[in-house]
Amino acid sequence: MSAYFLHLAILGGIYIILAVSLNLIVGYAGQVSLGHAAFYGIGAYASALTALLWQFPFPLAALSAVLVSGGCGLALGLPTLRLKEDYLAIVTLGFGVIVDMVFLNLELTGGPDGLPGIPPPRILGMSFRPPVLYLLLTLLAVVLTLTLTHRLVHSYHGRALRAIRDHEVTAKVMGINTPAYKVAIFTLAAALAGLAGSLYAHYITFINPESFGLHTSILALCMVVLGGMGSLPGAVVGALALTVLPEMLRQFKAYQDLIYGGLLVALLIWRPEGLLGRGKLSLKFLQRQ
Amino acid sequence: MFLQQLLNGLTAGAVYALIALGYTMIYGILGLINFAQGEIYMCGAFVTVLLLGTGQVNFFVAFAAGMAAAALLGVALERVAFRPLRGFHPLVPLISAIGASIFLQSLALLLFGPNDRPFPIQFNFSTITIAGLPLSSLQGAILAAALGFMALLVVFVRYTRYGKAIVACALDRDTARLMGVNVDRMVALTFFIGSALSGAAGIMMAIYYNATYPRMGLLPGLKAFSAAILGGVGSIPGAILGGLLLGVAESLGAAYVSSGYKDAIAFAILILVLLFRPQGILKGRGD
Amino acid sequence: MLTLKSVQAGYGRLTVLKGISLHVRPGEVVTLIGGNGAGKSTTLRAISGLLPPARGVVEFNGADLTRLPPERIVALGLALVPEGRRVFASLSVTANLELGAFHRQDQKQVRRDLEEIRERFPLLKERASQAAGTLSGGEQQILAICRALMSRPRLLMLDEPSMGLAPRMVSRVYQILRELKDEGTTLLLIEQNARAALKLADRGYVLETGRIILDGSAAELRDDPEVQRAYLGKGYREVWE
Numbered sequence: 077m078s079a080y081f082l083h084l085a086i087l088g089g090i091y092i093i094l095a096v097s098l099n100l101i102v103g104y105a106g107q108v109s110l111g112h113a114a115f116y117g118i119g120a121y122a123s124a125l126t127a128l129l130w131q132f133p134f135p136l137a138a139l140s141a142v143l144v145s146g147g148c149g150l151a152l153g154l155p156t157l158r159l160k161e162d163y164l165a166i167v168t169l170g171f172g173v174i175v176d177m178v179f180l181n182l183e184l185t186g187g188p189d190g191l192p193g194i195p196p197p198r199i200l201g202m203s204f205r206p207p208v209l210y211l212l213l214t215l216l217a218v219v220l221t222l223t224l225t226h227r228l229v230h231s232y233h234g235r236a237l238r239a240i241r242d243h244e245v246t247a248k249v250m251g252i253n254t255p256a257y258k259v260a261i262f263t264l265a266a267a268l269a270g271l272a273g274s275l276y277a278h279y280i281t282f283i284n285p286e287s288f289g290l291h292t293s294i295l296a297l298c299m300v301v302l303g304g305m306g307s308l309p310g311a312v313v314g315a316l317a318l319t320v321l322p323e324m325l326r327q328f329k330a331y332q333d334l335i336y337g338g339l340l341v342a343l344l345i346w347r348p349e350g351l352l353g354r355g356k357l358s359l360k361f362l363q364r365q
Numbered sequence: 366m367f368l369q370q371l372l373n374g375l376t377a378g379a380v381y382a383l384i385a386l387g388y389t390m391i392y393g394i395l396g397l398i399n400f401a402q403g404e405i406y407m408c409g410a411f412v413t414v415l416l417l418g419t420g421q422v423n424f425f426v427a428f429a430a431g432m433a434a435a436a437l438l439g440v441a442l443e444r445v446a447f448r449p450l451r452g453f454h455p456l457v458p459l460i461s462a463i464g465a466s467i468f469l470q471s472l473a474l475l476l477f478g479p480n481d482r483p484f485p486i487q488f489n490f491s492t493i494t495i496a497g498l499p500l501s502s503l504q505g506a507i508l509a510a511a512l513g514f515m516a517l518l519v520v521f522v523r524y525t526r527y528g529k530a531i532v533a534c535a536l537d538r539d540t541a542r543l544m545g546v547n548v549d550r551m552v553a554l555t556f557f558i559g560s561a562l563s564g565a566a567g568i569m570m571a572i573y574y575n576a577t578y579p580r581m582g583l584l585p586g587l588k589a590f591s592a593a594i595l596g597g598v599g600s601i602p603g604a605i606l607g608g609l610l611l612g613v614a615e616s617l618g619a620a621y622v623s624s625g626y627k628d629a630i631a632f633a634i635l636i637l638v639l640l641f642r643p644q645g646i647l648k649g650r651g652d
Numbered sequence: 653m654l655t656l657k658s659v660q661a662g663y664g665r666l667t668v669l670k671g672i673s674l675h676v677r678p679g680e681v682v683t684l685i686g687g688n689g690a691g692k693s694t695t696l697r698a699i700s701g702l703l704p705p706a707r708g709v710v711e712f713n714g715a716d717l718t719r720l721p722p723e724r725i726v727a728l729g730l731a732l733v734p735e736g737r738r739v740f741a742s743l744s745v746t747a748n749l750e751l752g753a754f755h756r757q758d759q760k761q762v763r764r765d766l767e768e769i770r771e772r773f774p775l776l777k778e779r780a781s782q783a784a785g786t787l788s789g790g791e792q793q794i795l796a797i798c799r800a801l802m803s804r805p806r807l808l809m810l811d812e813p814s815m816g817l818a819p820r821m822v823s824r825v826y827q828i829l830r831e832l833k834d835e836g837t838t839l840l841l842i843e844q845n846a847r848a849a850l851k852l853a854d855r856g857y858v859l860e861t862g863r864i865i866l867d868g869s870a871a872e873l874r875d876d877p878e879v880q881r882a883y884l885g886k887g888y889r890e891v892w893e
């Protein structure tokens with residue numbers, strides 16, 4: 077396997093976790109987050125800082141990333157998830173801007189220069205610096221994430237979530253505590269994004285605010301919409317496609333955001349169910365009401 | 366000092382209010398937030414700056430052209446990104462509008478580059494000192510123009526046939542249609558007016574901060590949205606009041622609390638309002 | 653004047669109207685009666701264009717309305733007073749009336765009509781600048797009727813104008829309808845209050861689960877044992893006199 081392929085595979089794995097977690101918010105809570113990259117970034121910084129300042133071993137650093145990101149998700153979700161979709165989109169956009177501002181201004185986070193020298197993972201004396209091993213570690217996290225979300229989505233709670241998404245009022249009447257569900261799913265999604273951030277930080281070993289801005293949030297949203305909102309395999313395929321395609325289309329790098337923006341509009345008009353969505357009939361929330 | 370900050374806040378706030386009016390009117394009639402409002406604001410500024418840059422165009426003509434371009438962009442946006450998706454789950458037009466916003470922003474980046482452009486003409490604005498308070502006539506002019514636009518809008522909505530028809534659509538779309546009101550046209554008209562106001566706001570800020578750049582709409586868009594929520598989304602007086610209050614709070618906060626996080630103040634207010642009074646100060650839709 | 657030929661309409665996969673045929677001649681008052689959920693409102697929505705028929709034809713003075721949007725239909729002279737009045741609550745009484753004439757181009761005549769209607773209903777003049785939502789239910793119904801009249805309709809359709817009103821207001825509303833009838837206005841009146849409707853109407857249709865099961869002159873329907881049992885039966889409180 078070439079080093080380049082390994083690199084893409086690792087990034088693809090990280091993006092799968094990011095897209096799957098955002099897909100929980102979009103596809104199961106029926107909300108849009110434009111600050112998903114902020115949770116990703118919070119995870120990356122939390123993991124890097126605990127490893128750099130207190131020499132936390134990787135599993136502990138990753139755990140703190142999950143907890144800190146999840147905590148931020150909870151704090152942001154509590155006041156806002158009772159409200160309409162649009163509100164959350166703008167609140168999370170604002171949250172992304174603020175988090176970016178904090179990363180840039182704080183001394184702790186190294187400002188615009190970021191944090192260099194993040195140690196690669198070392199578990200039980202074994203270093204995961206070689207890309208093959210790092211890929212294994214990433215795959216482990218991916219499998220963990222997919223198992224967790226798959227089981228959640230197909231559980232009683234998953235059905236409740238779908239009910240909320242499709243018919244919020246009916247769900248409320250049926251006695252489902254919709255705000256609690258939304259907050260829970262949002263927190264979980266933020267925590268998973270934190271995990272992705274931790275994996276990213278210890279792989280690249282250098283982070284700065286640039287990787288966690290609005291651009292990355294939009295990229296994640298594109299992955300979800302491309303694959304199909306509410307479809308787990310869709311999120312995986314969307315993540316892989318948008319990891320590989322930009323690499324193949326390097327010469328169009330300047331047009332990347334233009335393409336992503338246009339892609340979102342075009343997809344929703346021509347194929348709102350995405351590539352792998354199960355067609356218009358099964359996805360009630362994509363139908364005209 | 367305090368009065369100076371108050372005046373600074375009112376100036377910025379009046380501009381936020383203009384953008385907030387666009388959010389609130391569109392929300393009133395469609396029940397949706399137009400996510401690309403900040404890009405419409407940017408478009409107005411760019412068109413005016415580019416026209417003035419040629420040195421051939423009178424300031425007022427360039428101003429009007431900027432507003433017109435913003436208005437047309439708003440109407441086009443509604444046709445492309447909103448209308449085909451009407452009737453879907455609100456998530457769908459929302460994401461489409463986000464896509465449109467990113468598209469426009471990166472288009473501007475490709476066309477004009479990332480750097481600030483200064484405003485092409487210099488005004489000889491004097492600073493008058495009244496009772497020890499230095500009053501810039503630039504601020505005075507911006508404040509007056511913004512308030513003038515707001516007054517025009519209120520008169521339009523209250524006293525004209527089309528204004529009332531827009532309100533009727535916001536209140537009860539089906540019944541408005543029974544009266545012979547063409548809802549599609551009223552939605553387009555709402556986008557036209559709301560976007561023209563945002564365009565005017567963009568031009569004024571381009572003069573005030575002497576900077577025009579592709580991402581200039583992001584923060585004012587966020588702040589104006591907070592202002593609209595603060596006042597009560599869907600309420601025109603609410604948007605005006607919310608904008609002014611937010612501008613003042615931001616200016617005083619930056620002066621007396623922390624200037625490094627000036628831009629975060631609007632966001633903090635947004636979260637507080639959502640927590641304690643999500644319906645806004647003046648609750649309302651369609652008035 | 654108005655003709656429906658085997659009109660079918662529904663919501664999504666649910667077919668509510670299963671082939672309705674009826675007609676209204678100029679100057680007539682025709683009533684459509686039926687119980688809850690029979691499809692009366694749906695019929696009016698289909699005629700007015702709010703719910704385009706899936707099958708069948710709606711014709712008005714020779715024009716095919718079947719595919720026209722409501723804003724075009726009202727311009728042809730067909731006005732609807734919707735179920736539940738639906739006045740624009742936060743707009744003033746006068747603004748409501750003006751909106752009724754929205755499609756008209758003859759602004760001068762609109763002004764005159766507005767004056768005339770305010771003379772005729774002093775209530776609308778006294779409360780001119782008050783928000784319509786602050787009127788009582790009966791007053792709102794009168795406003796809704798006048799708003800429809802402001803469009804100068806050739807045929808006025810009313811969906812349960814007596815619904816939810818106090819007996820005194822019901823008789824007031826029906827008094828207005830009788831005046832309109834005497835002036836020669838063509839009416840298509842929908843009611844659950846069959847007794848009041850049949851007293852005013854020239855002819856009537858009985859609608860049951862999306863089908864017309866009976867039609868005839870108002871007198872015939874009043875005397876029909878089936879109608880008497882189902883719609884005018886004993887225990888049915890007389891609210892009209």
Ligand SMILES: Nc1ncnc2c1ncn2[C@@H]1O[C@H](COP(=O)(O)OP(=O)(O)OP(=O)(O)O)[C@@H](O)[C@H]1O
Nearest residue numbers: 663666668686687688689690691692693694695844
């Ligand atoms: N918007 C809608 N969506 C789905 N079904 C509807 C809708 N409106 C009405 N229906 C159904 O269509 C049927 C007929 O309704 P309609 O309103 O025409 O009855 P109606 O005769 O006017 O009754 P009422 O006297 O109660 O006003 C009912 O079974 C109702 O449940």
Ligand SMILES: [Mg+2]
Nearest residue numbers: 692693694735
């Ligand atoms: Mg009905």
